[in-house]
Amino acid sequence: MEVEFSKENFLLPEMKYEYLDHTADVQLHGWGSTLQEAFEQCGVAMFGYMTELDYVSVESCYEIEAKGDDIEGLLFHFLDELLFLFSAEPFLVCKKLEITKFDLDNFEIVCRCYGEPFELGKHPQGTEVKAITYSAMQVVQDVEHSHYEVFVIIDI
């Protein structure tokens, strides 16, 4: 669902993600000082694999919802929603994600996704993401040091 947003005081988050080795696929590694941030970073990492985010400007904002049965399921469905946002109308590439509701009791997420529709010629083509997998998925929560990490293998 498209929602209103203001370009004033709009800040892009710093990059807290990387891509790790896997024979046929690629592993996304996102981190942050909250679990929410680690999720957001992991989502942006996925878009970063599909195109080069430097070429993406923030023109519109869509809101998505995701639900799961446990924390891994929530991460899986969160990324699956983002992949769908890219794969069909509005074909959105996101440069920034902002989770506005992060309910770990009922495993629900509401997220604002900032970016613009993918456009050939403007956005370089990266690699296509086929699917999100549970393969070697890890959610690391170090509450004491406020350090959170997620690892997800995407099928490409």
Place this chain on the structure above:
Amino acid sequence: MVVRPYVEELKYLEKINDHCWRIKKGFQPNMNVEGVFYVNSRLEKLMLEELKNSCRPGAVGGFLPGVKQIANVAALPGIVGRSIGLPDIHSGYGFAIGNMAAFDMDDPLSVVSPGGVGFDINCGVRLLRTNLYEKDVQPVKEQLAQSLFDHIPVGVGSKGIIPMNARDLEEALEMGMDWSLREGYVWAEDKEHCEEYGRMLSADPAKVSMRAKKRGLPQLGTLGAGNHYAEIQVVDEIYDKWSASKMGIEEKGQVVVMIHSGSRGFGHQVATDALVQMEKAMKRDKIETNDRQLACARINSVEGQDYLKAMAAAANFAWVNRSSMTFLTRQAFAKMFNTTPDDLDMHVIYDVSHNIAKVENHIVDGRERKLLVHRKGSTRAFPPHHPLIPVDYQLTGQPVLVGGTMGTCSYVLTGTERGMQETFGSTCHGAGRALSRAKSRRNLDYKEVLDKLEQIGIAIRVASPKLVMEEAPEAYKDVTDVVDTCHAAGISKKCIKMRPIAVIKG
């Protein structure tokens, strides 16, 4: 997973002959049958190295080596014969890529597993012949490559140009290549040279989620990215002159076009949806597997049946997809040579599916049984006289199309009786990855890879520069090793070798 020291692990593996190894029961827990894999001395090293690397007790974040995955599949309920690894095997999601397994349809406990088909349902290879020779194409190679690249939408975010609305999609999902034929995109005889005649009758679009259809609609008639490609190839060697002539390949230098693509986002979403459903079914039916990724459901359960019907719809999508690109390829050639596809004799030699599950009859322990055969990164290779192969190939055996990697060669093989007995009529599908994508990108240089291809006379058009490194020949096993192993083991027979002169990639 059982983690033992490497020397202990080796006790469960036995080399039967120069190109075949046995995996004994006990290698992984609860194995119902034994495993087997086909490798020559070079591929054997890669296989065992992967196993050795995983034998580090206490290591986290790693992935299962292919040989362990074969054994985990051998532990699934209802499996018959052996869990089989083909020479191009490498670690994949649940099932290794290059793993095939058959399940007894009459055993109520038997399962179907989306991981045994793969995310790209009915990913496959199609080969078109032409009556052109290398000397006709060389002078216009670059223009022809560009024209193909302009005709076929490739890479991330590209959209199909075949006009299509939601209703057309429903029909295409149900009808497969019959839809393409009705709409005038293919020739009637194309269907004859496809597995299942380009249409799985069990398809039910009603079992497919809205989400899958929305992902599929804009992508119909697109090549995709990753290892998918369209290549103009030249016949480099003919091993079996008689069989080759049955396929319309007369001599060296003849030009053919190979298209490697699948069911795009549609199939990926069907697989994702099924995995989510099956996790629930497994809990309910108390199905135990060695690996969470081997999500499966009983064939006779609602989830199992729904998946098979949705999978068949995705298979139909893939055939329509390859057919649409066949149409575009014929147009590109006809325009370039100022003639018609007909006069260029651009017939489909064959079209194979290398990510699919099918109901087939096989002889097991001297008795004919109805089996659900999973082939993931494995190609069907039926022998001569098999009732399911077209009349034109009744005497040669089914053509098997094995795609190489960017810049290396590709092969046409034929099915054998021995393959029917040993591997449920299955053989390899391609080269198989050896280097990870990230490692390829770190170790290989974009320009170097392109220069190398240019030096050996290959015109290349690629949408994503990153992909050039990931898909470089160095990142893969040697396809010739893979094919030679299948030939030596007798599970398929070498017929034709082709080398590329132009490559179109995502």
